[in-house]
Amino acid sequence: MRSSTLQKLLIPLAAVALWAAGGVAAAAEAPIDELRAMIDQVRVIERNLRWERYDVKQLTEANKTVANFKIKATTCITNKEAELAKVNAALAQLGEKKRGESAEVIKQRWQHESERAAIETRMADCNALALHLASLQEELDKQLKQRLEARMLLKGPDIFTVIGRVLKEPGTWLLDSGRYIKKNSWLINQAVVLDMLWMVSALLLGLGIGLWLRRAWLPAVRQRKWPKTAGGRFGASALASSLHEAPFVLASLGTAISLGILTYKIDPLPLFSALAYGFTLYFIAKLITRIFLDPVAPGQLFLDIPQPVAQPMARRLRTLFVIVLVISPLGNTTIGLSLPDFGQSLAHTIVRIILAINIVWVLWLFRYLRGVKRQAWFRNLLSLVLIVAVIADLAGYSNLSGWMFRSVFGSLVAFGLVMAAAHLVRDLLVGLEYGGTPLGRKVRRFFGLRDTEQHLSGVFWVRMLVTLGFWVLLAWLFVLIWDLSASAVQDLNHLIMEGFQIGSLKIVPSRVLLAVVTLAALIAVSSWLKGRVNHQLEKSPMERGSREAVVTVLGYSGVLVAVLIALGVAGIDFANLAIIAGALSVGIGFGLQNIVNNFVSGLILLIERPVKTGDWIVVGGTEGHVKRIRIRSTQIQTFDRADVIVPNSELIASQVTNWMLRDSTGRVRVPIGVAYGSDTQKVKEILLKIAGEHPEVITNNPGQVPVVLFMDFGNSALNFELRIFVRDIDHRLQVKSDINFAVDAAFREAGIEIPFPQQDLHVKNWPGLPKE
DSSP, X not given: OOHHHHHHHHTTHXXXXXXXXXXXXXXXXXXXXXXXXXXXXXXXXXXXXXXXXXXXXXXXXXXXXXXXXXHHHHHHHHHHHHHHHHHHHHHHXXXXXXXXXXXXXXXXXXXXXXXXXXXXXXXXXXXXXXXXXXXXXXXXXXXXXXXXXXXXXXXXXXXXXXXHHHHHSHHHHHHHXXXXXXXXXXXXXXXXXXXXXXXXXXXXXXXXXXXXXXXXXXXXXXXXXXXXXXXXHHHHHHHHHHHHHHHHHHHHHHHHHHHHHHHTTOSSBOHHHHHHHHHHHHHHHHHHHHHHHSOOTTXXXXXXXXXXXXXXXXXXXXXXXXXXXXXXXXXXXXXXXXXXXXXXXXHHHHHHHHHHHHHHHHHHHGXXXXXXXXXXXXXXXXXXXXXXXXXXXHHTOHHHHXXXXXXXXXXXXXXXXXXXXXXXXXXXXXXXXXXXXXXXXXXXXXXXXXXXXXXXXXHHHHHHHHHHHHHHHHHHHHHHHTTOOHHHHHHHHHHHHHOEXXXXXXXXXXXXXXXXXXXXXXXXXXXXXXHHHHHHHTTSSOOHHHHXXXXXXXXXXXXXXXXXXXXXXXXXXXXXXXXXXXXXXXXXXXXXXXXXXXXXXXXXXXXXXXXXXXXXXXXXXXXXXXXXXXXXXXXXXXXXXXXXXXXXXXXXXXXXXXXXXXXXXXXXXXXXXXXXXXXXXXXXHHHHHHHHHOTTBOOSOGGGOOEEEEEXXXXXXXXXXXXXXXXXXXXXXHHHHHHHHHHHHHHHXXXXXXXXXXXXXXXXXXXXXXXX
16 A cells, blocks of 8 residues: 555544544444544554555455444434534524523523534544545455455466376376375374274164154155145145155265264365265255255145256256365365366366356256246346356466356355245245135134135235345345455445435435334234224124224224334334325325215214115115225125225215115015906915015014005006015015015915916908908
């Protein structure tokens, strides 16, 4: 680092020292000792930078430290700005200086002005510190970038030079490699028979336990009936695949544990230990791949991946795992270290070419996946990066090639695991919201929801939040995998935790996210509470309409409380609610009239209850049963099973016929015609008898007994009308149908004719006929 640059960085340090000595608080009003320690640490970092004592790792740690100090200084500025705004507001309330002010006002003005001067001084010191740290961080980033570039662009021998050296003296370096292995081999020089017996016993023990688990439990898993949901398919796949792979996983795990105990102090790592560790990780990775892509029966694919694509993808991934987990680590063992530099370089190049071919193969299998077909740019970009990585390795840039391979492979693994977890959680939440899974139905019953038509409030927001959380997690993993600078990570973290300013509005993403979580949780709790209250009220003598009104008001009150609490968590200042209310009043005056009208009408319906759930009503051209009353609209189900949404304002402002307002009884009229010449008294007796025998007809109430009226002499029949009262008007049509059937049967038995309209035609003259 040049001395002139450091001098520029050191200029503000004197002010920083004065700032600490004067007791100026940084973020969260840090104590003076902490501030002095921070400044001392900054001086040490600058001194080491001046003498170029840092390597890449130390530069990264120093960068993180400076970025953290910068966040504290920035927070200090934000806090002081807020304090300054309060003091200025207090001074504004006092007004301009005037002669003859009271002593109390003069004292308050002097106190506020003194506070303002102190705050401005401290804020200026915080600004100076922040600028100093920003310059220091910029220099750290610059040096770190230079070091990384130097490391990445470090050129070794290209592939042609390497192959030439390998072919030049193959016998010499092969003999040297053999001598090195013989000299440093743990198996040859240090292992004893007891060690070998211990290793073989551990392998056989793990293999035996795994075979016993497979034989004892896998048949039971195959006989069990698993749900067809994604969760059920995942459970079957996980259990069956785990039992199927148990012998390999447990055998390799036992071997790895035994060799780890025997060789943990040996350096370099023995070949057998590296193979045991590698195969353990490989079999675990293979198990995960089998669960998600190639499950053992009765397991089935639960991801949206076609079977012809899943199995080739599983094979390619298994090959990748062998290369990454088994073959690549061998470079740090005795066999890898025994090779000369050009031999190691050639081995790395071969492994990376095979690795690139398999990764590109997997990427191109992605084009068959639904939802990934349109993301061809991502697949093409990663393929291009791999091609560049292979070319760089062939050209001798091994460090750059290795970084590209690690980043691409890590990105693919992170993407696959996060998307699989997101799919499982999303399926679980959908089942919880609509009751499509056994677990979802159990949880819904706990919340008091019994039918699958009624969704669980709050779960939708939880589902959206979880989806967003998985995407944020994936982005964060990409940041870590691709080794972005520490300053960028710290700045991103500060942006999320401390927020950003838009005019006078400060938005803190972490608080907004927490507010959404709080809102979803409180809405879910409100839904549970509403269900429990409704369950308890069902046991009380309260009528249905009153019970539903109480439950509805309780539900909306819970949502209102949840919104207010969430706004508080998000940092909304409730002192500004008057401004928001004024803006809403303007909106109500223009575009929200109908919404507010329906809202108020909904409250009237809940309080006065002229219409209740289950009532048979007629409003406008709609007739049916009230299925649900919400705060804005009412759902009516017609007799054709069609659901009609009626705004609540229509139920208040329009004429509504309610067949079941006070009670469920109602009158039914049955018109009947008999032929001229029929015995009218007999007709009356038959009709009264039929009405009295029907169980739904009221006969014991003096004001509601069945009545038969002789209405008029019709053109073709004597017209009667049977008027009856039924106990439940909801059964009106069925009662009328039953009586019509009974009347037809009784009239046939009694010989009473039910006429039909007929006319006699008298022809006086017809062309072609002889005249009478």
